[in-house]
Amino acid sequence: MAFKIAIFFTLAAFMNVGQGCETNQVDQLTARQGLDELLKEESYSSANNLWTTPYYYNYQPRTPLPGFANAYEGRTPLNRQQPNYFIKDEDSLPESRLFLGNIATNLIGSSLFNNRFSPANQFRPFANLLNRIPPNSANSRSAFDACTSPAGEAGICTMSSVCSLFAGRPSGSCSLSRVCCVNVVNGCGKTVTLNNTYWQSPATVSSPSNCALTIKLDAKLAEQSFKPICQIRLDMVSFTTAPPVAGTCADTFQVGGATTMAPTICGVNSGQHMYLNVPSSGVTPSDVQLMFNFAAGAATRSWNIKIAMLPCGADYLAPPGCLQYFTSATGRVSSFNWQDSATAQQLNNQNYNICFRTELVSSQPATLACLSVCQVANGGDAFYITTPAPDVADRRPTVGVTPAAAARAAAFAATLSAVETSFLDSAGTRTAVCLYDFLFIAGGRDANGIEADRYCGNALNPAPLPFAAAGSGGALTGPALGGSATSIQVCTPVKPFKITYKTDGTEAAVAVSAPTASVIATADTGNTGFCLDFQQR
Incomplete structure (x- = not known):
């Protein structure tokens, strides 16, 4: 066995040794133009039928418990981990097709084999070995599954060559000899086609100016072909713009192209989220725009927004008409721009629903939802x-x-x-x-x-x-x-x-x-x- 392993790594050393340095951020729509051919070369051309393939996650529809108000209502007891649309679910997939099993998967996904490396150390003899192992076409629906990096960042599971194509950052490994690819888009005027993409502000934001991002939804795109999208969730990891004046935003953040009427917001909104309903991308391709407009004047303006594309029919979609949706028995909810600060102001022209999934409490569906004002310590008003x-x-x-x-x-x-x-x-x-x-x-x-x-x-x-x-x-x-x-x-x-x-x-x-x-x-x-x-x- 030891001899076979030695032969394996010796042969691999001759396969496409190191590759070039890390590229700059690129527009995902531009990057994906070569994706179809790449997936074809990597045996991804045998895609399953769009309407018969299970969606993005390997979820199993669950029968609602008796007495629940609707299909969206409580399915999670308190002692069970809450569903997370960023977490991969690959229990049903083979761990690896290599004879080394998980050891090979983790090793190949590590920096030794990865083609995204520091120019200070360019020797990577196994950089493309991962991509030379054709994935199992029976599990091609698993391409672009969601994953979470060791650092807690959301990403997608894909081949390292695809990750490099989109200028992503491999962080951890997935099954089927793939990497967990964390995708970040910086700047304005870009287009996003990948699930779990972070939109981050450029290093310098001038004013007055505007900055927009397009989310392109189309089931004909290879990276979306197995998961028609019906909702987008925006998670504002960080969000700071100029504060409102008498409740009115000078700097504005707006959403266009969604059927959800999202309010205009500004100020500090780190930790907030939005669910945006869109027509099924399997039926109607559509574009959703995220738009910042900055007024003249000095102010801190920075953001990091995580964009999750949620598949039609998934049991973790927000109910219709809910801009925000909470799926835990306890938690905290606040209006946009609420802060524990004496100078914070509520925003004008807000009109939206905040929904709470009915949870299991002591193995029974909850019968009451109770609300109490938050405790404040820094001069804010709850x-x-x-x-x-x-x-x-x-x-x-x-x-x-x-x-x-x-x-x-x-x-x-x-x-x-x-x-x-x-x-x-x-x-x-x-x-x-x-x-x-x-x-x-x-x-x-x-x-x-x-x-x-x-x-x-x-x-x-x-x-x-x-x-x-x-x-x-x-x-x-x-x-x-x-x-x-x-x-x-x-x-x-x-x-x-x-x-x-x-x-x-x-x-x-x-x-x-x-x-x-x-x-x-x-x-x-x-x-x-x-x-x-x-x-x-």
């Missing part, structure tokens, strides 16, 4: 949507209300929670509360069963609170405008679990101007949006 206005005239002053007393009443009202859409003041004027800016929680209620579905103000609480305050110019008594000044946990039994966040286009006062505004609203001051911890029970 819940501030709309500034409730005091109805000073309705305080029934005993000796008159001085401006100082009215100011104290206004400051007190600004700390209160608020619910529902509007109220009628003592002068008979109807004023908006949670009409233009609000968080909608269908069936939301506190521990005592007090219920409200619209929440705004400066605290999360559906319960009313009597108002009583005294000022030097006179006592202010009467009912409070809004609810409590203390946030509490709000739970909902309504499935599928979902909340909706909506803001209008201004933080200024709203005057009646039918049909766009039928109810007046006072100006908003220092609104931050929300940060909530969720827990299913």
Whole structure:
């Protein structure tokens, strides 16, 4: 056996020794022009039929548990690892076709055999050995499977020559003698065709300027031929642009070409994500554009956005109409640009759904989704949507209300929670509360069963609170405008679990101007949006 191994490596040493240095980043659409021929040479030409081949992942459709609201609802108990569309699933595939098994796979995928090497050490005698081993055509559907590198980066499993073609970075190995290829695109005006691609900002971002990226979806592309795409997930690994001014973005990030109406965002959005619905690429080729527009002025502008292409029919797709989708029993959700900072502002023109898959809790489907405001330590405000206005005239002053007393009443009202859409003041004027800016929680209620579905103000609480305050110019008594000044946990039994966040286009006062505004609203001051911890029970 030892003699055979020695002969094997001796012959391999004569096969195409080192290759050139690492190339610069290239446009994936340009790079893929040679992919069809390369795959043909590497015995990938026997592609399975597009409509009969299992999709990108080797998932098995699972029958929903009895009592779940729909096919997207909870399939994962708490003690099981959550599904991850970036993780490879290759348990059913042969580990290797080499007689050395996993040892050969890992060795060939290492830097010794890889053709992506530092010019300081150009001797790689086995650089192309990996690519000379034809893959098993019966498993050709596994080409471009998702994988995770040892460093935790998302990538795709492919031959090292294909990885080099797209200027990817091999990091770890996959089965079938492939490498886990991490793909990064820097700069503007590029086109992406590969799943799990990172779009990173260029070294220098000028202003004013714009920077766009095109995601090309077409089942005729070799790298997408086994997995028609129906959704794109964007994960904002890092995201910083100029902050909004009075809620309005000067720098903007927008999405075009998707059927999902994604809101315009700016500011700091690291850790946020978006699901974008697209027509099935197996039926209709389409392009999705990610677009930054930068206004004049100095500001930090940088980003690293992970682009995942999700196959039609997969059981981890977000339900229709959900911009964000959470698949765990506990976690944290916040509005775009929410920060634990005293200067953070909520964004105008937000209107989207945040959905939560029903999970298993103690081996049973959860019956409640509960929301509590986040704990903050750096001066941020975990819940501030709309500034409730005091109805000073309705305080029934005993000796008159001085401006100082009215100011104290206004400051007190600004700390209160608020619910529902509007109220009628003592002068008979109807004023908006949670009409233009609000968080909608269908069936939301506190521990005592007090219920409200619209929440705004400066605290999360559906319960009313009597108002009583005294000022030097006179006592202010009467009912409070809004609810409590203390946030509490709000739970909902309504499935599928979902909340909706909506803001209008201004933080200024709203005057009646039918049909766009039928109810007046006072100006908003220092609104931050929300940060909530969720827990299913």
